[in-house]
Amino acid sequence: MEDLHIHMVLDGVDFRAAIGAHRAHPRDELIRKRLADYAAAGITLLRDGGDAWGVGLRTKELAPEYGIDYRSPAFPIYKSGHYGSFIGIGWADWAEYALLLNRAKALGADFIKLMISGLMDFNQFGVLTQPSLEREEIIRLISMAHDAGFCVMVHCNGTQATLAAVEAGVESVEHGAYLHDEACCALAESDAVWVPTLSTIGNLIGNGRFPDEVLKKILTGAMANVRRVADLGGKIALGSDAGAYCVPHNTGFRTERQWLSRALGENTDAILADGCKTIAQKFQR
Numbered sequence: 001m002e003d004l005h006i007h008m009v010l011d012g013v014d015f016r017a018a019i020g021a022h023r024a025h026p027r028d029e030l031i032r033k034r035l036a037d038y039a040a041a042g043i044t045l046l047r048d049g050g051d052a053w054g055v056g057l058r059t060k061e062l063a064p065e066y067g068i069d070y071r072s073p074a075f076p077i078y079k080s081g082h083y084g085s086f087i088g089i090g091w092a093d094w095a096e097y098a099l100l101l102n103r104a105k106a107l108g109a110d111f112i113k114l115m116i117s118g119l120m121d122f123n124q125f126g127v128l129t130q131p132s133l134e135r136e137e138i139i140r141l142i143s144m145a146h147d148a149g150f151c152v153m154v155h156c157n158g159t160q161a162t163l164a165a166v167e168a169g170v171e172s173v174e175h176g177a178y179l180h181d182e183a184c185c186a187l188a189e190s191d192a193v194w195v196p197t198l199s200t201i202g203n204l205i206g207n208g209r210f211p212d213e214v215l216k217k218i219l220t221g222a223m224a225n226v227r228r229v230a231d232l233g234g235k236i237a238l239g240s241d242a243g244a245y246c247v248p249h250n251t252g253f254r255t256e257r258q259w260l261s262r263a264l265g266e267n268t269d270a271i272l273a274d275g276c277k278t279i280a281q282k283f284q285r
């Protein structure tokens, strides 16, 4: 089994404390415990979203001991002043971005992870925490990563950012909240795999931090889009966003499969197997 979107550095509870534990250096005992739990749960393939402290990279070194194929982007890359500063490394101009691509390559990254939009505001339906990057910017970011020999995973919400990423030939779209039908069609027609991380929404229902009526509305819309993209022949893969708030490691992938199967029905296994195969083939160097 697989989980194609996790954050080893995070714990699903408190991101500041989780990062704090690894800030001085990656803590092998914490990583080994989590890898052992994943192996015991039957996981053989994990793809990390990256972190600025080398936790994912260290995990990649240790994972073979647990029979786990671990893919890492080294660190996520964000535009300074935009979403991503809590976990990634920022760029302010194209020269800085080019240096980050070189740095990721030198560190042994399997692919590049880009932040190109904000987060969902779980208090207000239809609202993202900030505007996405510009279309031209998104296309240039992805093209430069491709030119450097990498496949690209984008943290991306909203129609505009998704259309730009797909236009640039991105290999995987993460989250993808609030997609209009135009974006669903573009995704389905492209070679990109969509990893909708439904757990990041569904797992919050009943938790009390955010209004359930907003969460349910977001989840219903996301599930309808998952179904729509699959019906149009698009690729969907299982990634829970384990480590994100309310998404525990080791069990996150099971819950994600449940959310996805509610959207995909009887074809769930075949669709997810196909999406997984594509990511496993592409997201390595």
Ligand SMILES: [Zn+2]
Binding pocket: 005, 006, 007, 049, 241, 244
């Ligand atoms: Zn994530």
